[in-house]
Amino acid sequence: MSTRPIEFRVPVPHVKVPAHPVWPTLDATEKSHLKRRIKELLKANNAILVAHYYVDGDLQELAEETGGCVADSLEMARYGSTTDAATLVVCGVRFMGETAKILNPEKRVLMPDLGATCSLDEGCPADLFREFCDRHPERTVVVYANTSAEVKARADWMVTSGIALPIVRHLHERGEKILWAPDRHLGHYVQQHTGADMLLWEGSCAVHEEFKGFALERLKRLHPEAAVLVHPESPHEVLSQADVVGSTTALIKAVAQLPNKEFIVATDDGIFWKMHQLAPDKKLISAPTAGAGATCESCAHCPWMAMNSLQNLEQVLISGENAIEVAADVRRNAVRSIRRMLDFAAEHNISGALPGR
Numbered sequence: 001m002s003t004r005p006i007e008f009r010v011p012v013p014h015v016k017v018p019a020h021p022v023w024p025t026l027d028a029t030e031k032s033h034l035k036r037r038i039k040e041l042l043k044a045n046n047a048i049l050v051a052h053y054y055v056d057g058d059l060q061e062l063a064e065e066t067g068g069c070v071a072d073s074l075e076m077a078r079y080g081s082t083t084d085a086a087t088l089v090v091c092g093v094r095f096m097g098e099t100a101k102i103l104n105p106e107k108r109v110l111m112p113d114l115g116a117t118c119s120l121d122e123g124c125p126a127d128l129f130r131e132f133c134d135r136h137p138e139r140t141v142v143v144y145a146n147t148s149a150e151v152k153a154r155a156d157w158m159v160t161s162g163i164a165l166p167i168v169r170h171l172h173e174r175g176e177k178i179l180w181a182p183d184r185h186l187g188h189y190v191q192q193h194t195g196a197d198m199l200l201w202e203g204s205c206a207v208h209e210e211f212k213g214f215a216l217e218r219l220k221r222l223h224p225e226a227a228v229l230v231h232p233e234s235p236h237e238v239l240s241q242a243d244v245v246g247s248t249t250a251l252i253k254a255v256a257q258l259p260n261k262e263f264i265v266a267t268d269d270g271i272f273w274k275m276h277q278l279a280p281d282k283k284l285i286s287a288p289t290a291g292a293g294a295t296c297e298s299c300a301h302c303p304w305m306a307m308n309s310l311q312n313l314e315q316v317l318i319s320g321e322n323a324i325e326v327a328a329d330v331r332r333n334a335v336r337s338i339r340r341m342l343d344f345a346a347e348h349n350i351s352g353a354l355p356g357r
């Protein structure tokens with residue numbers, strides 16, 4: 001492991017974290033009626049749901065019941081091209097919809113709310129990012145999936161949390177120096193575990209940034225048998241206490257496969273739906289997002305992911321609004337960095353899907 005210090009060179013814009021949207025509560029009859037209606041609309045539109053583990057459990061369930069996909073961002077990217085559906089309805093955040101459109105320009109890609117962005121994406125504006133890259137032309141540009149299509153268009157490679165380590169290790173072994181954006185915690189983690197020379201953008205995830213090292217230490221003392229599962233967008237002092245660090249799919253696999261009965265989970269709590277489904281007898285505890293007397297903004301749930309609901313999913317299927325568009329020149333460049341990742345994943349047998357799915 002290398003401990004080379006990280007250099008921060010670009011002042012990253014402040015990202016305002018929105019309040020969680022409040023959706024009208026539905027009783028069981030209303031919910032099942034709405035789900036039935038959405039199923040009919042999906043059929044009528046020849047549409048399929050592609051959902052992330054952080055969205056509401058009802059949306060994940062609906063995606064599974066209708067033959068769609070519930071997955072991490074690596075598998076969501078791969079999945080779109082494997083289905084015959086003419087419309088992909090992406091329940092997640094905007095970069096996931098853009099990636100689906102870039103890879104499947106012939107398909108219609110809809111999202112329940114186009115305002116569902118991501119603090120990493122918003123904290124890495126394309127113009128500033130291009131300037132940063134232009135100042136370091138000798139470096140291979142590797143960007144995290146959580147970026148705009150324009151940022152991907154300036155990159156050599158796109159990676160997700162599920163494949164960042166092997167790709168950067170591969171580039172490092174080829175002698176390449178890396179310019180990494182936008183997540184500094186994931187970048188630091190990858191740098192430590194590969195020893196690669198990495199220049200890091202200073203972005204962060206508003207949700208994972210809030211997990212607290214001290215409070216986690218205390219919680220671990222209360223649950224000494226619990227395994228600690230951490231997404232690599234979390235700060236170093238949280239990552240350093242983890243038993244398992246990995247993508248959302250890797251963390252779900254750990255709950256299903258490890259013998260522990262209790263797990264402390266440092267990632268968005270939307271993931272609990274799938275963890276409970278696969279391991280109903282295991283106890284899941286959210287990692288602390290605030291120390292004594294402190295408050296949290298996102299409180300372990302991404303406010304942008306929360307912008308997806310049964311209600312606005314139905315609306316978008318009726319109206320056909322909220323279609324993702326990516327300009328042709330941006331798409332032409334962005335598709336290279338995404339395809340490189342997918343080709344690497346196929347060649348090295350790396351999958352973001354859960355076993356048997």
Ligand code: 13P
Nearest residue numbers: 072073074160161247248
């Ligand atoms: P995964 O690729 O691990 O699903 O992560 C996506 C994400 O946005 C995490 O915050």
Ligand code: SF4
Nearest residue numbers: 118119205206207302
């Ligand atoms: Fe972005 Fe963080 Fe939300 Fe994931 S959890 S979409 S990284 S803000």
